[in-house]
Amino acid sequence: MTTEPAPQRPVPTSTGSRVTHVLGIASLVGLAELVLFGLVISPADAQLGETIRILYMHVPTVSVAYLAFVITAVASVAYLWKRTEFWDLLAASAAEIGVLFFALTIFNGMMWGKVTWGVYWRWEPRLVTTTVLMLTYVGYLVVRSIPTDPRTRGTVSAVIGIMAVVNIPITHKAVDWWRGLHQSRTIFGTVDPEMRGTQLFATYLGLLVFMVLFAWLLIHRFRVAWLAERAADEGLRGALAERRAEGGATA
Amino acid sequence: MSTNFYIAVAWIVTFVSLALYSLWVIRRGRELSRRVPEEQRRWM
Numbered sequence: 431m432t433t434e435p436a437p438q439r440p441v442p443t444s445t446g447s448r449v450t451h452v453l454g455i456a457s458l459v460g461l462a463e464l465v466l467f468g469l470v471i472s473p474a475d476a477q478l479g480e481t482i483r484i485l486y487m488h489v490p491t492v493s494v495a496y497l498a499f500v501i502t503a504v505a506s507v508a509y510l511w512k513r514t515e516f517w518d519l520l521a522a523s524a525a526e527i528g529v530l531f532f533a534l535t536i537f538n539g540m541m542w543g544k545v546t547w548g549v550y551w552r553w554e555p556r557l558v559t560t561t562v563l564m565l566t567y568v569g570y571l572v573v574r575s576i577p578t579d580p581r582t583r584g585t586v587s588a589v590i591g592i593m594a595v596v597n598i599p600i601t602h603k604a605v606d607w608w609r610g611l612h613q614s615r616t617i618f619g620t621v622d623p624e625m626r627g628t629q630l631f632a633t634y635l636g637l638l639v640f641m642v643l644f645a646w647l648l649i650h651r652f653r654v655a656w657l658a659e660r661a662a663d664e665g666l667r668g669a670l671a672e673r674r675a676e677g678g679a680t681a
Numbered sequence: 682m683s684t685n686f687y688i689a690v691a692w693i694v695t696f697v698s699l700a701l702y703s704l705w706v707i708r709r710g711r712e713l714s715r716r717v718p719e720e721q722r723r724w725m
Contacts, residue, residue: 441719445710461696469692480684484691491695530702534695541691545684643699650706657713660721 445653453646460639467635472628484542486632490640492535496598498528498644499567506591509584515659518584521591522574523651527644529567536560555608559601566594580659 446454468486475482505521539557540550551557570590574583 443711443714444707445714446707465692469688480688483688487691487695530698534698537694538691541687545687647703647706650703650710654706654710654713657710657717657721660717661713664717 445650445657447649450646450649453642453649457639457643457646460635460642464632464636464639467628467632472632475629481542481545482629484538484545486636488535488538488542489633490636491531491538493637494640494644495528495532495535496602497641498524498531498648499595499598501648502528502567502570502591503595506588509588510592513581513584515580515584515656518580518588519655519659520652521588522571523648523655525567525570525574525591527647527651529564529571531640531644532564532567536564556601556604559597559604563594563597563601566590566597570594 468483474480501524502521505517505524509517509521543552544550570587573590574587
């Protein structure tokens, strides 16, 4: 009796897979719906007026950034414990995406500030703590870009990744602890209790869509980081083989 | 400038930034995939 050989899975030529295809399509559909609800269907707010539409970007981006930074911290702890490449690369990938989303949060906040306060920026408590948080994670990425051996890089950046996460509750609670201009918290406590109907729906839709987009980006970015490590190994192996061949030729 | 201008800028900058970053990640993944042996490109 002959047994059929197991069918070979196709070798991927990119960082895509079935899971990322599903997440990618869901993100695109969700973003289209968010445009529809956030800019067309939902009405202006009684207090915030049309500026509520900026918050449909601001709230989801900051939520994703916080989540990304928490993943960085958890993965950093896991790296110091397990010492495996997986956790190190996961921490780095999440931090990079977190910085992008946090930069967008700050930018959207500046647009909102210009309309509401008349200026793009004020050195008030929430914005000071936000700046510190942003600079800490930019520092994390700078440290990771310094050429050194992967173990040292992983250890140093893991320590920063754990210490930096402490800034999140400080930034988040800054509006309660110190008197400032920034409006009170709109997420994790109140997605504004006055919010109803399509406004509330647009806010939650934004949160959901950006979380799905984040998952899609994180998987791709992790695989890119993993491939970059393998490519570096291959490059080193090639250079060593070349050196050996040169040595053999001159001997 | 009108309020709608700042709303449009906020949305456009967010969408364009995310699109450009996504494009960079996908392209880098394709480029690196060509440099890495097949047996190391198996996604779970």
